[in-house]
Amino acid sequence: MxxxxxxxxxxxxxxxxxxxxxxxxxxxxxxxxxxxxGRCVLVAGHHPGLLQQHGYFHGALIGAMLDCAGGxxxxxxxxxxxxxxTTEYKVNFLAAAEGERLIVRGTxxxxxxxLTVATAEAFCLRDGEERLCAVMLQSLxxxxxxxxxx
Amino acid sequence: MxxxxxxxxxxxxxxxxxxxxxxxxxxxxxxxxxxxxGRCVLVAGHHPGLLQQHGYFHGALIGAMLDCAGGxxxxxxxxxxxxxxTTEYKVNFLAAAEGERLIVRGTxxxxxxxLTVATAEAFCLRDGEERLCAVMLQSLxxxxxxxxxx
Amino acid sequence: MxxxxxxxxxxxxxxxxxxxxxxxxxxxxxxxxxxxxGRCVLVAGHHPGLLQQHGYFHGALIGAMLDCAGGxxxxxxxxxxxxxxTTEYKVNFLAAAEGERLIVRGTxxxxxxxLTVATAEAFCLRDGEERLCAVMLQSLxxxxxxxxxx
Amino acid sequence: MxxxxxxxxxxxxxxxxxxxxxxxxxxxxxxxxxxxxGRCVLVAGHHPGLLQQHGYFHGALIGAMLDCAGGxxxxxxxxxxxxxxTTEYKVNFLAAAEGERLIVRGTxxxxxxxLTVATAEAFCLRDGEERLCAVMLQSLxxxxxxxxxx
Numbered sequence: 001m002x003x004x005x006x007x008x009x010x011x012x013x014x015x016x017x018x019x020x021x022x023x024x025x026x027x028x029x030x031x032x033x034x035x036x037x038g039r040c041v042l043v044a045g046h047h048p049g050l051l052q053q054h055g056y057f058h059g060a061l062i063g064a065m066l067d068c069a070g071g072x073x074x075x076x077x078x079x080x081x082x083x084x085x086t087t088e089y090k091v092n093f094l095a096a097a098e099g100e101r102l103i104v105r106g107t108x109x110x111x112x113x114x115l116t117v118a119t120a121e122a123f124c125l126r127d128g129e130e131r132l133c134a135v136m137l138q139s140l141x142x143x144x145x146x147x148x149x150x
Numbered sequence: 151m152x153x154x155x156x157x158x159x160x161x162x163x164x165x166x167x168x169x170x171x172x173x174x175x176x177x178x179x180x181x182x183x184x185x186x187x188g189r190c191v192l193v194a195g196h197h198p199g200l201l202q203q204h205g206y207f208h209g210a211l212i213g214a215m216l217d218c219a220g221g222x223x224x225x226x227x228x229x230x231x232x233x234x235x236t237t238e239y240k241v242n243f244l245a246a247a248e249g250e251r252l253i254v255r256g257t258x259x260x261x262x263x264x265l266t267v268a269t270a271e272a273f274c275l276r277d278g279e280e281r282l283c284a285v286m287l288q289s290l291x292x293x294x295x296x297x298x299x300x
Numbered sequence: 301m302x303x304x305x306x307x308x309x310x311x312x313x314x315x316x317x318x319x320x321x322x323x324x325x326x327x328x329x330x331x332x333x334x335x336x337x338g339r340c341v342l343v344a345g346h347h348p349g350l351l352q353q354h355g356y357f358h359g360a361l362i363g364a365m366l367d368c369a370g371g372x373x374x375x376x377x378x379x380x381x382x383x384x385x386t387t388e389y390k391v392n393f394l395a396a397a398e399g400e401r402l403i404v405r406g407t408x409x410x411x412x413x414x415l416t417v418a419t420a421e422a423f424c425l426r427d428g429e430e431r432l433c434a435v436m437l438q439s440l441x442x443x444x445x446x447x448x449x450x
Numbered sequence: 451m452x453x454x455x456x457x458x459x460x461x462x463x464x465x466x467x468x469x470x471x472x473x474x475x476x477x478x479x480x481x482x483x484x485x486x487x488g489r490c491v492l493v494a495g496h497h498p499g500l501l502q503q504h505g506y507f508h509g510a511l512i513g514a515m516l517d518c519a520g521g522x523x524x525x526x527x528x529x530x531x532x533x534x535x536t537t538e539y540k541v542n543f544l545a546a547a548e549g550e551r552l553i554v555r556g557t558x559x560x561x562x563x564x565l566t567v568a569t570a571e572a573f574c575l576r577d578g579e580e581r582l583c584a585v586m587l588q589s590l591x592x593x594x595x596x597x598x599x600x
Contacts, residue, residue: 318503321502321503322501322502322503322508323498323499323500323501323502323508324499324500324501324502324508324510324511325510326499327478327498327499327500328477348473348477349473349474349476349477350473350474350477351472351473351474352471352472352473352474353468353471353472354596358472358473358474358514359517359535359536360474360475360513360514360515360517360518361474361514363510363513363514363517363539364508364510364511364513364514365510367509367510367513368510385509385543386509386543387542387543388540388541388542388543389513389540389541390538390539390540390541391538391539391540392537392538393535393536393537393538446504
C-alpha cells in the first residue's frame with residue numbers, strides 16, 4: 001500500500017469537521033472510524049433503517065458509504081482551503097451484505113491537483129470474520145473552498 | 151422510448167410491496183411516485199437528513215435513489231416469483247443538486263432472462279424547473295424468489 | 301436531444317484532423333462518419349482483425365470505438381486550442397455484436413469548462429436493421445493544447 | 451493476494467487457445483505473457499498502430515487490454531466447457547501512457563458460478579521503471595461452451 005504525504009497538516013480535523021456537517025451520514029448513524037493520509041474508514045451498525053427487504057445491509061447504503069469513504073480518503077490529501085466533490089463512481093456488489101457491522105475502507109489510488117482517483121471496499125463483519133461484499137472505483141475533483149474559514 | 155410488455159400482470163403491486171419493505175427508503179422518506187413497465191420514478195423532498203455539508207442533496211442519496219429507481223424499473227419486467235439484485239452501477243454527477251425536490255427516473259435499456267441493464271436520471275426541481283444533476287448505468291440480476299408466496 | 305452551440309466554428313476540421321492522427325483508429329480501418337456539435341459517429345466494417353473468437357465484433361473494439369465517439373463528441377464543443385482526454389468510461393454490453401457493420405454514436409450529456417460527460421451507443425447493422433449492442437458513460441477533461449498551431 | 455484453485459486443470463492451455471483465436475489481439479501484436487489461476491498478464495510493445503495523436507499508447511488500446519486481461523483471469527477459474535463474456539467494465543485513466551511497453555495485469559476479485567468480478571491494472575514500462583497508468587473494474591458471465599469439444 002502506498003504511503004502518502006498530506007499537504008494539510010490539519011487533515012484529520014478538516015475531514016472530521018466536514019463529516020460532522022453531513023446530515024445524511026449523521027442521520028444514518030454512520031461513524032468515521034479512522035482517517036489517515038489517503039485513507040478513511042467508515043462503520044455502520046445493524047439497525048432496521050439501514051436494511052433492505054431481506055434484512056441485509058441495503059445496497060444503496062453500501063454505495064453511499066463507499067462514496068463517502070473514497071471521498072474523505074481523497075480529501076485527506078488535498079491542500080488547505082479545498083473542497084472535494086465526487087464526479088463519478090462505480091460499485092460492484094460481490095456478496096449479500098449480511099452481518100453485525102458494515103466496515104468501509106477508502107484508499108486513494110492516485111492523487112492529483114485537479115482529479116483524484118480512489119477505491120473503496122465494503123466488508124461485512126459476521127461472527128468475528130470480515131467478508132468482502134462490494135468494491136468501488138471513483139473520481140473526485142478538488143475545488144477551492146467557498147466559505148471563509150471563519 | 152421503448153415500450154415494454156410486463157411478464158407479471160401484477161407488476162405494480164409487486165414493486166410497491168417490495169419498496170414498502172425497504173427500511174432504508176422508508177427511513178429517508180423517499181416516495182415511489184410511479185411504476186410502469188420498465189420504468190420507475192422516485193421522489194425525495196428537501197429535509198436536513200438528506201443533505202450534504204452545503205445544503206444540497208447528498209450525492210450518496212442521489213446514488214441510492216438512482217440505484218433503486220433502476221432496480222424497480224428492471225423488477226417491473228420480471229416474471230412472478232422473481233427477486234432482483236443490483237450487481238453493479240455507475241453514477242456520473244453533473245451539477246450541484248440544489249432544489250426543493252429530487253426526482254429520479256429509472257428506465258430499462260435491455261431486459262434479459264438473467265441480466266437486465268437499466269439507466270436512471272436524477273433531476274432537481276427548483277423554482278418549477280427540472281435540471282438534470284446525475285446519470286446512472288446499471289446491471290441487475292434476476293433470482294428466483296426465496297420466500298413462499300404465502 | 302439537446303442542441304449544442306460549438307465554441308469553435310472550425311470544430312469539424314479540428315475533430316477530423318485529430319482523428320486522422322490516431323494510429324490505432326487508422327490501423328483498424330475505422331471511419332469518422334459524421335461530426336456535429338456534441339455528436340460524433342464512427343463506423344467499422346467487418347474484417348477478421350476486428351473480431352473475437354466467435355466471429356462477432358470484439359468487445360474491445362466496441363469499447364475503443366465508444367470511447368473515441370464520446371471523446372470526439374465532447375471535443376466538438378471545446379474552444380480552440382483545447383485538447384481532450386478521457387478520464388474514465390464504463391461500457392455495458394447488451395447483445396452479441398453480429399453484423400456487417402458496427403455503428404457507434406457518441407453524444408454529449410453535459411459539456412463543462414473542465415469536465416464533460418458523454419454517452420455513446422454501439423449498433424450492429426445486420427440485414428439492414430440496427431440493433432443496440434453496447435452503451436457507454438464517460439468523463440472527459442479539457443486541457444490547453446500543447447503544440448503551437450503552426 | 452488471494453490464491454485461487456482452478457476448476458479446470460487444463461486452464462492454461464484453454465486460455466492460450468482462446469487468446470490465439472482473437473483476431474483483434476493478434477492483429478495488434480499483443481502477447482499473452484502469463485496465465486495463473488485467477489490472473490493473466492498481457493504485454494504490448496511500442497509501435498505506431500497502438501498510439502494516439504501524441505505518441506502515447508492509445509487509451510482505447512489500454513481499455514481493450516484491460517478488458518482482455520480481466521477476462522482471461524476470470525476464464526482461468528471456470529470449469530471445462532465454459533465460455534466467458536464481459537458484461538461490463540469501467541476504466542479510470544491515471545497518467546499519460548508513455549513508455550516502451552504496456553504491461554496489463556488482470557486479477558479476479560470474486561469468482562462466481564454465473565458472474566465473476568475482476569480488476570486489472572495497466573503499467574507503462576519506461577527506462578526500466580513501471581508506472582501505473584490505468585485501473586479497471588469488470589463483470590464477466592460464464593456461459594456453457596457452444597462448440598463441440600471435437
